[in-house]
Amino acid sequence: MESLLNVSGTLARSRANGPGTRAVIWVQGCTIGCKGCFSPSTHQHDANSLIEPTVLADWVSSIEGIEGVTVSGGEPFEQSAAVAELLACIRDQNPDLSVFVYSGYTHEKLQSSKDEYVQNLLEQIDLLCAGPYVQSLASESLLWRGSSNQELVYLSGFYDNSMESEWLQQSPIEEYHLDGKVAIHTGFKGESGVGINLISSTFDS
Numbered sequence: 001m002e003s004l005l006n007v008s009g010t011l012a013r014s015r016a017n018g019p020g021t022r023a024v025i026w027v028q029g030c031t032i033g034c035k036g037c038f039s040p041s042t043h044q045h046d047a048n049s050l051i052e053p054t055v056l057a058d059w060v061s062s063i064e065g066i067e068g069v070t071v072s073g074g075e076p077f078e079q080s081a082a083v084a085e086l087l088a089c090i091r092d093q094n095p096d097l098s099v100f101v102y103s104g105y106t107h108e109k110l111q112s113s114k115d116e117y118v119q120n121l122l123e124q125i126d127l128l129c130a131g132p133y134v135q136s137l138a139s140e141s142l143l144w145r146g147s148s149n150q151e152l153v154y155l156s157g158f159y160d161n162s163m164e165s166e167w168l169q170q171s172p173i174e175e176y177h178l179d180g181k182v183a184i185h186t187g188f189k190g191e192s193g194v195g196i197n198l199i200s201s202t203f204d205s
Contacts, residue, residue: 003053003079003081003082003085004050004051004052004082005025005027005050005051005052005053005056005079005082005083005085005086006027006028006029006045006047006048006049006050006074006079006082007025007026007027007028007048007049007050007051007056008026008027008028008039008041008042008048008049008073008074009025009026010023010024010025010026010056010059011023011024011186012063013063013066014070014175014186015170015171015172015175016144016171016172016173016174016175016186016187017070017072017100017144017186017187018068018070018098018100018127018144019067019068019098019100019127019159019163019167019171020066020067020068021065021066021067022066022067022068022069022070022100023059023060023063023066023068023069023070024069024070024071024072024186025056025069025070025071025072025086026039026042026072026073026074027042027071027072027073027074027075027076027078027079027083028042028044028045028046028047028048028049028073028074029042029043029044029045029073029074029075029078029079030042030043030073030074030075030078030104031043031045031075031078032075032104032105032132034104034132034133034134034135035133035135036133036135036138037133038133038146039072039073039074042073042074043074045078053082053085053086053089054089056086056089057086057089057090057092057093058093060090060093060094060097061090061093061094066097067097067098068097068098068099068100068126069087069090069097069098069099069100070099070100070101070102071083071086071087071099071100071101071102072101072102073102073104075103075104075105076101076102076103076121077103077105077110077118077121080115080117080118080120080121081117083101083121084117084120084121084124087099087121087124087125088124091124098126098127098158098159099124099125099126099127100125100126100127100128100129101121101125101127101128101129102128102129103128103129103130103131104131104132104133105130105131105132106130106131106132107128107130107131107151107153110122110128110130122155125155125156126154126155126156126158126159127152127153127154127155127158127159128152128153128155129144129145129150129151129152129153130150130151130153131147131149131150131151132149132150133146133147133150134147134148134149135147137149140173143164143167143168143171144167144171152164172187173187174186174187175187
């Protein structure tokens with residue numbers, strides 16, 4: 001039986017959430033609850049938009065000219081079975097797309113998990129941003145991270161850290177998009193950024 005992914009929001013094209021232009025999927029639900037988190041509205045595990053992974057994969061496939069897909073949250077590893085299924089579907093349809101996933105758990109904790117779905121999800125990730133957000137370690141100079149304790153972990157040969165200097169020059173630290181009458185603010189400037197911190201779904205099932 002296909003899992004359902006609890007989704008907080010989506011964005012068809014972003015340059016502030018990983019290498020190149022990427023589709024972004026924010027999942028709903030996170031029990032870590034980092035103080036000062038940029039997206040506190042994604043913490044509750046109440047059902048928001050329950051979507052079949054195959055339907056989301058079809059949406060990603062319909063977007064032309066993207067380098068990959070980013071899954072953020074919320075906490076993707078708290079829905080590891082559904083996220084792993086989603087990424088497998090995306091890989092089947094678009095094997096050339098890269099996968100970037102955010103997690104508030106450290107890489108070591110994820111590696112040591114006995115949960116087969118967590119391990120399955122790790123195997124499908126090219127680039128992982130791992131670790132909790134720590135407000136006292138916040139910095140705007142970091143690449144795709146909010147605090148200096150978080151690390152970029154290269155899990156495949158798709159990318160490597162030699163690319164980081166170029167990415168730092170090319171990637172904005174925050175973006176604003178207009179979805180109908182709703183402004184979408186994404187990126188890593190946090191509370192000091194102007195505008196609103198709101199994710200609104202641009203996915204239409």
